[in-house]
Amino acid sequence: MRINRERVRLQGDAVVTVRVLRDRSALSFLEDRWPMLYRQDAMATPYQSPEWLAGWTEQMSPTATPLVMVADDSDGPVAALALVRDQSEGREQVRPLSSPHAEYIRAVGPGSEEHSVGAALAQCLRVLAREGDCVVMPDVPTDSCLGRHVAAQSGYDHTTARCAVIGLPVDFSAMSRATRKEHKRRERTWVGLAAGGHRVVYRRTRSTAELIGTYPVLSELYHRRWAGHVPLSEVGAAGADKQWQAVLERCGSGTAFIATLAVDEAVVAAQLCLYRHRRCYSVRPAMDPAYRELAPGHALLRRLTAELSGQGFISFDLGRTVEDAGQIAYKSQYLAEWKATLTAISRIPQEAPRVRSLSVPSVTGPLMPGGRARLGSRQVRRRRALRKLPRDAARFPTPCFVRFAHGIRQRAVLQACQHAYAAS
Template identity: 25%
Template structure:
């Protein structure tokens, strides 16, 4: 027997964390972006509307979770997922054996809220949110939303089995160029998340200066990452690297690893070292580490920037689905 509730108090959302982790670990479509390490700091930092998260219980076990909030507009309220904008994948969480009744329970519960549109975007292929149906809901057909280029991993530390030969030659040339300027090292930077973020923010802002300034130029985005990264590190989900040439830290890489997939989330480099391609060298190191950790895929996440395809990545699309209320409901 399932029971559902609407969580509209942030304190109650925080209290859900241990149950949330257990559900997240058992949900097939879960990524780091649906974890409490990511979404709780997101809500604390942004809280852009009225919290309206749906939790579904079987006894004392959390078996379904739809982290949602209401965004009020003149044209009517929209029901949106927590994590929107900064998250590359969004979804509801459920365990396989209760997926169908949980989907019904979530739909039943959200119908008690006052909204005109319910939007789930950035749904991964096979995402649990795609299966939500209800007689009182009119849904548009799921449509492609964003391309996430993905590289299938194979081979060894030479990258020969997965990365095109041209890109591997470019990496060798970049490393030789960097070596001419001083000793080159790329080291993990997980022992002190805040110091890593200091370097990442500095380098990201330098990289994007005059070109839109980059996402880390916003104070609240920085605040969010300063809360989220230590928790991601504690859960062994984060992968952070710093590149040094001589005595200068010239590049930073921020990514994740979960269930056989590596995710490349953010990076930055010192434009004074652009000829040495620190960004590419860091990605090369991240791919090698992912292979070492038996990852099957390296996900470059949203965006069709040309450099992603130079690594051999191919597009995988997230989906977007919108529900409205059936007439008379």
């Protein structure tokens, strides 16, 4: 590791030290210390849960190295940020662990929202970027302390994405008249299906075994929905489904569930969700395009939000939103609150211009008696010759900047430098 500690001293007596752990040290910290920091941080999302990170750690490529930035104050660790380093396009890339699958990247710990901690972590990321790593920080909430500090730093290309959060319970009475009519029209369609003898069933997984068993159904709908589109880089990737199943097995029913809506035993919509406390997060929504006219995604979302409201949940996060008029209108129909996340990618550091080096030949003859012109290797002779030049002459080795020094030996070396520069 090129850096071990980065100290940031701010106003007052606040001193935060950042340790960068890697390999086994990072894995040990994630297993032993991370769960406590996660429990102490009320703002952390399920994307920072120990189970979620452990699942994606097991899916890392053999060339990847886990990293953990640990922010310490005088009492010990107050926050940590889980990262991974891997090769990307011939350059080492540092990105958050579980990215791009996680839709929110945050530091975890009781001090994660303190100004000094956010500044220290952002400064440590900047040091990695200056030393040659391509630092990619996607999906950092702009209202988080880390997000504000990364957004304020130069040397990054910044972009933002919108995220929609539905407050629960959904207040349909606060919607516009046209929106209420649209919701009622869709619901009448599903009531008519049930009245016509079709069996409409809404389910939500309750156990880990049920969660793992339902995932293949969701995956089939997901790939069918996005056939011919590329909303995510993982679509169609070999082994992606096995990775997700392994991660969900790690998460278990205490962190994840899948909600489904079926018509006559045929699942027409499904949604993978993560949850923590009273907040729920949509991870992978899917629907059968053959039933598009029935708007199965709306029907499932309405039933899911109603159930979550009855269980005391206060929000349902729909995650990133593609800048598409249809997607924005779809989520706006539920009185969603719009938030933003930041993606920062470090720029390639520019190399400093090189100063033209001079090739200084050996100076022999009557001006340097005693054979003392033989100074050893060519590099040593060049270094010794340039050391005798005035500072301006070393930067601009032209005759107008050369001030001849006292002594025959120095005059001979200066003349040799001028001769070498003119010959080049």
